[in-house]
Amino acid sequence: MSLHEVPRAGTARAVAPLLRVAGLDVRFGTRRGSLHAVRDVSLKLGRGETLCLVGESGSGKTTLSMALAGLLPDNALVSGSIAFGDREIVGLREGALRAIRGRRIGIVFQDASRSLNPVLTIGYQIAEMLRRHLGMARAEATERAVELLEEVGVNDPRLRLGQYPHELSGGLKQRVMIAIAIACRPELLIADEPTTALDVTVQRQILRLLRRLCSERDLALILVTHDFGVVSAMADQVAVMYNGRIVEYADVFTLFRAPRHPYAAALLATNPRHVLEAAAGGELRPIPGSPPNPLDHIAGCAFGPRCPRRHERCAVEPPLTSDRSGHAVACWYPSDA
Amino acid sequence: MRDAAAETRPVIVSTRGLTVEFDLRHGARRKLRAVDGIDLDIHRGEVLGLVGESGCGKSTIGQTLLRLLRPTGGRISFDGRDITVLPERRLRPQRRRMQMIFQHPGPALDGRRVVAKSIAEPLEAIGLPRAEIRQRVDRMLERVGLPLAFGARYPHELSGGQLQRVAVARALVGHPDFVVADEPLASLDLSVQAQVMVLLKELQAEFGTSLLFITHDLAAAEYLSDRIAVMYLGKLVESAPAAGFSARARHPYSRALLDSVPRMDPALERARAAPVLRGEVPSPANPPSGCRFHTRCPLAEERCRQAEPPFRQIAPEQWAACWLVPGTGPGETLA
């Protein structure tokens, strides 16, 4: 990506970005060999900005987000740089990471029922966060927990404090997860498919909540999703990932209007909603084949085997190159901007 | 127009007052009514999209129509024959005419058998000669776009999309009259979802199969179905032709479902002021009085809390259960 990126209109901020990732690589050692989950990813994120990482399973979007959160398992080999504010996260020891994670970086997972401890009350779990990171006393933490629950739109917050996770609906649990994530006023929120497990009507509530929190608190958000609807509703910037790499990076309006990478374009075209909303009432045109297994080694462009525009040159992996506006694409034959 | 034709085609599956209850706890007196008095007609060669959120009973209906669950009330008839309480032995001749495609293709296939064996199962149950089974399985593998060699593979050697193709092949190899597809896309990757959707649509048209397509995704239902039925907490709330459903849906819940889905144009999406539906689906173990949707409905009035609205015709080919949507006909109650 170009280093002299022209700031987009509307979110022009002259300050240094909150998060700057450069040449990030994540590999896992497995019995079947090395799994290259994230390949040479570079990106920037400013305060209050929302970046959507979108892709299919195995695209590396979740691994990338976990790397940013410092939550990779022990068998992960990370190289490259993740600069968060003034701290470098890559290579940081667990103790130092823990001070950042939760405190300055909040995390929301897909499955709230698995992230909440079933034998502890909601109140205890929120207060625990405040006591551990901010050293609050019990009473103060409880009061703060009530405010937090109110802020994430939970009715009867005092009643909820004494309840256990299984007493709450899926949407409420996700709200509690968000309350915990923002408890210590983090600067960055990482949300991995936060609405995927929820019903559509509840999805919309949670997305609204996240948008409101981001704008009220000037919170940067990295949202991992496979759903272009979520991207359309939430993103400022979008990174489309395939086989561990960012294949297209653009602001959300540009991406939906004129995707340049054939994968991004095809993915949009296989969405029945997109087809229905297109005035022409076009036919669904599926991408042939399946996403590559991250364990398999693909020479050249990883999308090549499924690409309608494949050519000889695609035997060499195309670099991610960006134009003046910051719209980056990794393809030898991109569509016109 | 398929929609107009649908009414003239004979009915293949039909329910009247279909009710399915589960014991909340073993031996407890309180019951959970997952499906509550549903009247449904599925015509020959028709695709009915059954749409709703979790807990609305859509999957329960699918399983009950295939008699994987026993209804606790009402009747099911299949091709004019009452199969509500038919014992398994007598039901078996009918079984070969119905099939199912599951949400997760992995667990729906026996991991210890090669996929060709799984595809062959409906044909083996009919008792066809081996040679013919082989031939038909091979033809089906080819038809769903899998190389013949895949027949000798085990499920764990295939990707999710390939497995769902196998499941589709198994469901259609015996040319059933009626297939229930329970969220067949939900477990698949986006790019693969479209493949399976197109495949289902092609094969359904080719074989003239009637299909009950159960999904939470209105767009997918609109794309694949002839008619859409929307469920909420065990009740049908609206039924209308799929073509142009997003424009013609009248029930506040159908509208809310449509509004919940983000537009695929970010500028439009952000400018849109559609209200967000309050709360979540109440527990089916303890449904609200009157219209079940009244606790979340932006338009709810006093009578919605008191009395349950009838499922009545509100336009040609369209029925809804809402006090605020005026009926047209003399109270038709067919879905």
Added chain:
Amino acid sequence: MSVAAPTARNRPAPSDIWRRASGWLLPVAFAAFVGVGLCGNVLAPVDPAFVDLANRYIPPFVQAAHPLGTDQLGRDILSRALVGANLSLSIAALSILVASTWGIAVGMIAGYFGGAAEIVLMRLADAMLSLPTIMIALLLVAIMEPGFWSVVAAVVMVTWARYARFIRGEVVAIRSREFLSAAVVCGTPAWKILWHHVLPNVLNAVVVLLTLDIGRVILLESSLAFLGLGLPPDRGAWGSTIFEGKVYLEIAPWIVLVPSAAMTVAVLLANSFGNWLSDRLDPRLRALER
């Protein structure tokens, strides 16, 4: 599959090397144990019942003719141990085979069909399990004549219920899996579903359970023999040899020690092999190795 070049990180740890070695050591040892057990009668160097009063109480490793010494009647201890192995293993194999066939059938029927069949069969199994093992065995052997078949019958009686319960649990878990619904939808008859879908899917677990049970059954059989309710002493069962030999523990401890050691090794081998099998057959673990 392409494998990355070995780096310092990829070099196998010592524990890995041990694991790989033990990977084939155990089954080989177990096979040897089974081989010795099956051919015990043939392998025995001398007639185990041959009484030689001139050569009594010979300690092990003294006479080449009696490598493990002789007992109070001058019988060759090695030969007796081998014959004992044959007896123990045949009883274990036979009774486990019968008990598991019966137990699997009961468990599958109860687990798959549920309802009244399940209630009756499982209560019966519970009743079986609630009584002390040794008591049932004692009763049975007391009713029947002590001998090979009465021991087998006793072991079957006290073992089948455990299998039935275990299998029922497995089947109930499998019953909720979608491929069974798929089979029902296909119109596959129940017996065929049980045979083609359920049985193959519980078989791994059954094999592991059975192997782990060999040790248990050997101990049970020996206990019965020790109590004088198993095979007659002249047959050379480990349990009865130990019972007879305990009187001579001070002057000739090897009479007791050799069959005891044999029993310990047998039980250890059977249990370790069972664990090894369960590691092998667990599909989740297998997937990791691929």
